[in-house]
Amino acid sequence: MEVFAVDATTLFVDDMLIFKLSFGFVLGALLVLTGVGGGVLLIPVLQVGFGMSAILAVGTASLIVTFVKFQAAYTHIRHKNVEWLAVKWLLLSATPLALITSQVIVSLNASEALTGYINSAVEWLVVFVMITALYSLMIDMKTRTKTKCHKSVEQKRTNALYSGAIGGTLLGSTGIGGGVVLLPLLSGPIGVNMRKAIGSSVIISLCLSLVTAISYSSGSLSDISTAILIVMGALAGIPVAAHIMKRLSEKQLYVMTLSIIIASLVTQLSTLF
Numbered sequence: 001m002e003v004f005a006v007d008a009t010t011l012f013v014d015d016m017l018i019f020k021l022s023f024g025f026v027l028g029a030l031l032v033l034t035g036v037g038g039g040v041l042l043i044p045v046l047q048v049g050f051g052m053s054a055i056l057a058v059g060t061a062s063l064i065v066t067f068v069k070f071q072a073a074y075t076h077i078r079h080k081n082v083e084w085l086a087v088k089w090l091l092l093s094a095t096p097l098a099l100i101t102s103q104v105i106v107s108l109n110a111s112e113a114l115t116g117y118i119n120s121a122v123e124w125l126v127v128f129v130m131i132t133a134l135y136s137l138m139i140d141m142k143t144r145t146k147t148k149c150h151k152s153v154e155q156k157r158t159n160a161l162y163s164g165a166i167g168g169t170l171l172g173s174t175g176i177g178g179g180v181v182l183l184p185l186l187s188g189p190i191g192v193n194m195r196k197a198i199g200s201s202v203i204i205s206l207c208l209s210l211v212t213a214i215s216y217s218s219g220s221l222s223d224i225s226t227a228i229l230i231v232m233g234a235l236a237g238i239p240v241a242a243h244i245m246k247r248l249s250e251k252q253l254y255v256m257t258l259s260i261i262i263a264s265l266v267t268q269l270s271t272l273f
Contacts, residue, residue: 019049020226024233027064031072031234032241033248034183034198034257039065039176040133041260042230043126044267050226054119054126055109058175059216063227065175066213068234069206075242081199083192089160090182090204094168098208101172102215110219123272126174129181130265136184137258159189164204171208172215183257194250 027041042061046052052060076082109118163185170181182204186197216222248256 017229020229021233023049024064024068024230024235025237026233027230028068028072028234028237029241029244030260031065031068031202032075032238033245034253034260039126039171039174040130040264043175044264044271046226047271048267050223052223054122055105055115055216055221056223058105058122058173059213059219059221060223060227061175062209062213062216063222063224064230064234065205065209067227067231068238069202069209071235071238072202073206075238076199076202079199079242079245081196082203083186083196083200086156086160086186086190086192087200087203089157090164090167090186090200091207092164093161094164094171094204094208095211097165097168098172098211099215101169102212105173106215106219106221109221122174123268125170126176127265127268127272129170129174129176130261130268133176133181133184134258134261134265136188137254137261139188156190159185163189167204168208171205172212175209175212194253198253 023045030041039058039061042064043054043057046057046060047054050057105118105122108114163182167182167185170176182201183197186192186200187194192200213222217224245253
């Protein structure tokens, strides 16, 4: 009878392996289709599904997004879905602030007396960012259906620099900022169409997530084994999503993006109550 005995721990590990790979596949697809999914989708799932603290989830999410968005970025570049001028302006202000903010978080978390407060603050900040981004996207969707506002190059550059500062600060502290924050800023104040806004947000998020991942990993605040499995699944989902995106209208992309943010917000709230 011992031949047929099954170790419960082995079964659990196998189930988690399949779950991580499957979740990675969905994540990769959503990153291409909406530009959202990195911090927004990852952080709630890493906390609820994998029992990580808020800070560890942010560090792990940044690591995953960095690797996954390399392929997602290549896909958008190949399909010419990137507004390079806006990307340059945004990164100019976003990169240094992402670096500074992430280093401050890591330093504060190193203090045992502050760890609990920092995790709690990050959790609530994640919720605030999701709600703000959801509201921004809904407003932007309504205004786009009514009027088209043509902005000057100077206006776009100024808006991009301010938007980069916001996105860099939030991504460095919460792991969120690539899609859910930058997407409404790109499609709204900067005036990039939805398809190119998605592609541009992927490029910017890749760069900022790399900065954040290095900061958090240097403080041992990332789960590398989990990150590798999720990345493997995501790399399989990206090319599938690239074919699907060609068949979707701008309105459908908006609706899909809003739905993901709402679902992630509900999941994140469940970790607080």
